[in-house]
Amino acid sequence: MKRELVIVLDFGGQYNQLVARRVRECSVYCEIYSYKTGLEKIKGMNPKGIILTGGPSSCYEEDSARYPRELFELGIPVLGLCYGAQLMMHELGGKVERAAVREYGKTEVLIDRADSKVFRGVQEKTVCWMSHFDYISQTAPGFEVTAHTADCPVAAAEDESRKLYAIQFHPEVLHTAEGTKMINNFVKHVCGCGGNWKMDTFVENSIREIRAKVGKGKVLCALSGGVDSSVAAVMLSKAIGSQLTCVFVDHGLLRKNEGDEVEAVFGPEGPYDLNFIRVNAQERFYDRLAGIEEPEEKRKIIGEEFIRVFEEEAKKIGAVDFLVQGTIYPDVVESGLGGESAVIKSHHNVGGLPDYVDFKEIIEPLRDLFKDEVRKAGLEMGIPEKLVFRQPFPGPGLGIRIIGEITAEKVKIVQDADAIYREEMDAAGMKATVGQYFAALTNMRSVGVMGDERTYDYAVALRAVNTIDFMTAEAAEVPYAVLNKVMSRIINEVRGVNRVMYDLTSKPPGTIEFE
Numbered sequence: 001m002k003r004e005l006v007i008v009l010d011f012g013g014q015y016n017q018l019v020a021r022r023v024r025e026c027s028v029y030c031e032i033y034s035y036k037t038g039l040e041k042i043k044g045m046n047p048k049g050i051i052l053t054g055g056p057s058s059c060y061e062e063d064s065a066r067y068p069r070e071l072f073e074l075g076i077p078v079l080g081l082c083y084g085a086q087l088m089m090h091e092l093g094g095k096v097e098r099a100a101v102r103e104y105g106k107t108e109v110l111i112d113r114a115d116s117k118v119f120r121g122v123q124e125k126t127v128c129w130m131s132h133f134d135y136i137s138q139t140a141p142g143f144e145v146t147a148h149t150a151d152c153p154v155a156a157a158e159d160e161s162r163k164l165y166a167i168q169f170h171p172e173v174l175h176t177a178e179g180t181k182m183i184n185n186f187v188k189h190v191c192g193c194g195g196n197w198k199m200d201t202f203v204e205n206s207i208r209e210i211r212a213k214v215g216k217g218k219v220l221c222a223l224s225g226g227v228d229s230s231v232a233a234v235m236l237s238k239a240i241g242s243q244l245t246c247v248f249v250d251h252g253l254l255r256k257n258e259g260d261e262v263e264a265v266f267g268p269e270g271p272y273d274l275n276f277i278r279v280n281a282q283e284r285f286y287d288r289l290a291g292i293e294e295p296e297e298k299r300k301i302i303g304e305e306f307i308r309v310f311e312e313e314a315k316k317i318g319a320v321d322f323l324v325q326g327t328i329y330p331d332v333v334e335s336g337l338g339g340e341s342a343v344i345k346s347h348h349n350v351g352g353l354p355d356y357v358d359f360k361e362i363i364e365p366l367r368d369l370f371k372d373e374v375r376k377a378g379l380e381m382g383i384p385e386k387l388v389f390r391q392p393f394p395g396p397g398l399g400i401r402i403i404g405e406i407t408a409e410k411v412k413i414v415q416d417a418d419a420i421y422r423e424e425m426d427a428a429g430m431k432a433t434v435g436q437y438f439a440a441l442t443n444m445r446s447v448g449v450m451g452d453e454r455t456y457d458y459a460v461a462l463r464a465v466n467t468i469d470f471m472t473a474e475a476a477e478v479p480y481a482v483l484n485k486v487m488s489r490i491i492n493e494v495r496g497v498n499r500v501m502y503d504l505t506s507k508p509p510g511t512i513e514f515e
């Protein structure tokens, strides 16, 4: 059976990947392409529907992101979202102008046409998420207004006969209460997709594509033992078996006992039949990081050193063509490569290969997925839940949980404090309920009094967050008694700490990690 495909055309919006994942949640396969992709190529892919994303431009301006009007004449259903909706109107003869009132955030929408296919089953008054300055002041000929808000006369419009739909708000974000329903309606009832794509198909297709790409070549997989690279390694192992070697780097910035734990799972004693190499590279990482305080500089050094270690290992294996990494979508977007979005932090595994390496290519089978989707793929391949639901641990490790300069002494402090925190959270049954938690070492020292003596020691920060996709997060409500116990144990058991703090910041404005 031919795979049903919906294409998302990227106009530089913030939520493009969310659009794609909402479509995939309707069990329909979805891919994202730049708005610069030619019409012939799009026709050739034979999509069942096309979704135009939001974007920062204003379509009435000279150099705005455009798409030729023929896109709307293919007979393929098109759904324009925000900028996409404005562009559709503009191209087809409507009018878009700068509004007097900017709508931003939660807004009540009033559905004017309950019989609209995209609003099937949606309440007459529903909450949506708006983010726009421009507005559609006049719909294009043939279109009918199907929804409005207090400030926006055209919150949605459609020309059912041409299967063209424009929505000014963002149904793809979870703040739009019935947004998922609207996307499902478009995909199923307008595009006529049956919805038979599943994660197992993604896994099967990926395995097939990897085999075709690699041929008889050799592959090195950067394996951290974390969720993403474990899922990637198992996928590669299913695809190419013994052509794969997994390299685990112990950079001395791992959590307490982590190196041995990873080796126990993926090494020769574990359940997986992998060529597994553990590289103990602590000294070289510490040497290169000595005296470095700036977070981005630390990240870049760690990323570079990782690649150097992989390359050295590859040389030992001989003629390795491909490097596999467990990169996922949030890594890409935060590194500023997800379209128009800003650099938040440079993830060590993003940005392509530096030009000094010998690998021909990077393979990143999970690059378009969010964490929870990676977990689904992992379960699909039979990876135990214990591994699949592990908390993420960043590649630069404790290096970005120690604010400022990294020293062996500081690493030891944060390892011990973190181990106590994790032990107590486990004992309190918080492991399953909190998305990610860890201890970090602030670079702050303060005065205390212990055993009647003055101390001048470090402050440890405890962090615990709840999140689904790690793009946004809230501080978790850890019971005070648990925090109190952790505080007391850390101060009693970890030398060099005399203060413990709990970080209440959500993301945004904070990030989950400290650097």
Ligand SMILES: Nc1ncnc2c1ncn2[C@@H]1O[C@H](COP(=O)(O)OP(=O)(O)OP(=O)(O)O)[C@@H](O)[C@H]1O
Residues within 6 Å of the ligand: 221, 222, 223, 224, 225, 226, 227, 228, 229, 230, 247, 248, 249, 250, 251, 324, 325, 326, 327, 331, 349, 390, 391, 392, 393, 394, 395, 396
């Ligand atoms: N210590 C390490 N040794 C080898 N490769 C690593 C190491 N740390 C990170 N990597 C590589 O960098 C990628 C990105 O790291 P990241 O922490 O985002 O993913 P992960 O460790 O696989 O999963 P998780 O997010 O659950 O920690 C990994 O998928 C892996 O390919």
Ligand SMILES: O=c1[nH]c(=O)c2[nH+]cn([C@@H]3O[C@H](COP(=O)(O)O)[C@@H](O)[C@H]3O)c2[nH]1
Residues within 6 Å of the ligand: 299, 331, 334, 345, 346, 347, 348, 349, 392, 393, 394, 395, 396, 436, 470, 507, 510, 511, 512, 513, 514
């Ligand atoms: O592999 C990684 N390399 C990195 O450089 C990195 N920085 C953050 N993280 C993890 O990503 C999620 C979001 O973290 P932030 O809110 O700090 O960006 C959290 O789960 C972080 O642990 C990283 N993972």
Ligand SMILES: NC(=O)CC[C@H](N)C(=O)O
Residues within 6 Å of the ligand: 013, 053, 054, 055, 056, 057, 058, 081, 082, 083, 084, 131, 132, 133, 134, 135
């Ligand atoms: N989120 C968007 O797509 C914004 C579209 C357009 N730039 C506006 O401000 O109205």
Ligand SMILES: [Mg+2]
Residues within 6 Å of the ligand: 224, 226, 227, 392, 393, 394, 395
């Ligand atoms: Mg990790």
